[in-house]
Amino acid sequence: MSMSDTFTERLIRCRRELHTHPELSNQEFATTEKITAWLREADIRIVPLNLATGVVAEIGLQKSPIIALRADIDALPIQELSGVPFSSRHAGVMHACGHDVHTSVMLGAALLLKAREADLPGTVRIFFQPAEENFNGACHLIAAGALDNVSAVFGMHNAPELPLGTFATRPGAFYAHIDRFQITVTGKGAHAAKPEQGIDTIVTASQIVNALQTLPSRNFSSLESLVVSVTRIQGGNTWNVLPQTVELEGTVRTHNLKVREKIPETLTRVIDGVASAMGAEATLNWYPGPPAVVNTPFWAEFSQHVATGVGYQVQEAELQMGGEDFSLYLQQVPGTFVSIGSASEFGLHHPRFNPNEQAIAPAAAYFAKLADEALGALVQQQAAAQVASVD
Ligand code: NI
Numbered sequence: 001m002s003m004s005d006t007f008t009e010r011l012i013r014c015r016r017e018l019h020t021h022p023e024l025s026n027q028e029f030a031t032t033e034k035i036t037a038w039l040r041e042a043d044i045r046i047v048p049l050n051l052a053t054g055v056v057a058e059i060g061l062q063k064s065p066i067i068a069l070r071a072d073i074d075a076l077p078i079q080e081l082s083g084v085p086f087s088s089r090h091a092g093v094m095h096a097c098g099h100d101v102h103t104s105v106m107l108g109a110a111l112l113l114k115a116r117e118a119d120l121p122g123t124v125r126i127f128f129q130p131a132e133e134n135f136n137g138a139c140h141l142i143a144a145g146a147l148d149n150v151s152a153v154f155g156m157h158n159a160p161e162l163p164l165g166t167f168a169t170r171p172g173a174f175y176a177h178i179d180r181f182q183i184t185v186t187g188k189g190a191h192a193a194k195p196e197q198g199i200d201t202i203v204t205a206s207q208i209v210n211a212l213q214t215l216p217s218r219n220f221s222s223l224e225s226l227v228v229s230v231t232r233i234q235g236g237n238t239w240n241v242l243p244q245t246v247e248l249e250g251t252v253r254t255h256n257l258k259v260r261e262k263i264p265e266t267l268t269r270v271i272d273g274v275a276s277a278m279g280a281e282a283t284l285n286w287y288p289g290p291p292a293v294v295n296t297p298f299w300a301e302f303s304q305h306v307a308t309g310v311g312y313q314v315q316e317a318e319l320q321m322g323g324e325d326f327s328l329y330l331q332q333v334p335g336t337f338v339s340i341g342s343a344s345e346f347g348l349h350h351p352r353f354n355p356n357e358q359a360i361a362p363a364a365a366y367f368a369k370l371a372d373e374a375l376g377a378l379v380q381q382q383a384a385a386q387v388a389s390v391d
């Protein structure tokens with residue numbers, strides 16, 4: 001997988017430019033301008049969509065079929081501590097998830113595809129999607145029409161735990177359903193010395209936290225992937241008063257839609273039961289997040305095959321309990337999401353995250369090839385379907 005030095009260097013320069021000037025979700029204005037300028041410089045056409053941030057480009061002289069490649073472009077509210085010379089100049093903001101890498105990869109794929117535009121058997125649409133970190137960028141792009149007439153969609157995340165030159169994906173469920181809950185426990189405030197005159201929300205909330213541990217272990221099969229975590233508990237403001245209310249917040253993650261759908265009612269039963277036993281009341285607010293990433297088996301296998309062909313070490317990806325709003329595209333069109341090794345000592349969302357930039361150019365070449373071959377496969381499928389319908 002040797003790439004020309006100038007191509008590799010160009011993509012690394014772009015990545016560093018993005019890395020030095022990271023922007024948070026839905027605020028990627030300068031990032032969008034830069035990407036647009038790089039695309040225009042290469043004479044790549046921009047799809048006119050009504051987007052506040054993010055940009056969609058197209059390459060190809062044949063109108064159909066269309067496949068899409070997606071990069072995310074936003075950064076995180078983290079103060080960078082990596083020590084690299086091109087560190088973030090925006091205080092408290094960092095590309096700590098490597099979306100600068102993803103953007104450079106798909107920009108590189110765009111450049112390579114542009115060089116053979118006349119030979120492409122269809123169109124490749126490239127999404128530079130904003131706001132992945134807060135899970136609302138994909139729905140903006142879909143609402144703007146980015147996914148219209150797309151037959152297959154592909155995306156990547158860099159994987160710091162995988163060595164350079166490693167590729168991983170899996171058919172079916174990959175990333176989890178990501179849901180958030182808030183529970184408000186209401187009792188009756190009282191003097192700390194006279195708890196019998198009140199209804200203690202601190203004790204009730206503590207018992208709810210414990211009872212929630214039985215949600216996965218006693219309500220669902222042990223073979224299901226299911227995590228329930230309480231991440232915030234807030235109540236009271238001094239040492240000698242029992243507070244009237246306590247608030248709990250947390251997240252539920254699973255890969256199984258049937259499990260996901262049963263969680264709110266099970267959660268309600270548990271918190272109602274515990275609260276009423278204590279004479280208190282508990283209310284649940286449920287905030288559904290992005291659904292699980294479910295790869296289409298055909299395209300997962302296809303992407304692995306192409307990866308093997310260009311020299312990647314290909315392995316079956318492990319299930320992820322994290323989330324990805326790429327799932328919203330996969331709910332509407334087939335496709336696959338993949339991991340590419342970026343060999344960082346520190347993981348995603350760590351202030352010292354430092355992916356190996358040598359992952360960029362080979363990944364760009366890979367996605368250009370994948371796009372080209374996917375279009376070829378779609379053209380063949382359509383031709384075969386036409387023959388069948390004539391028969
Ligand atoms: Ni990410």
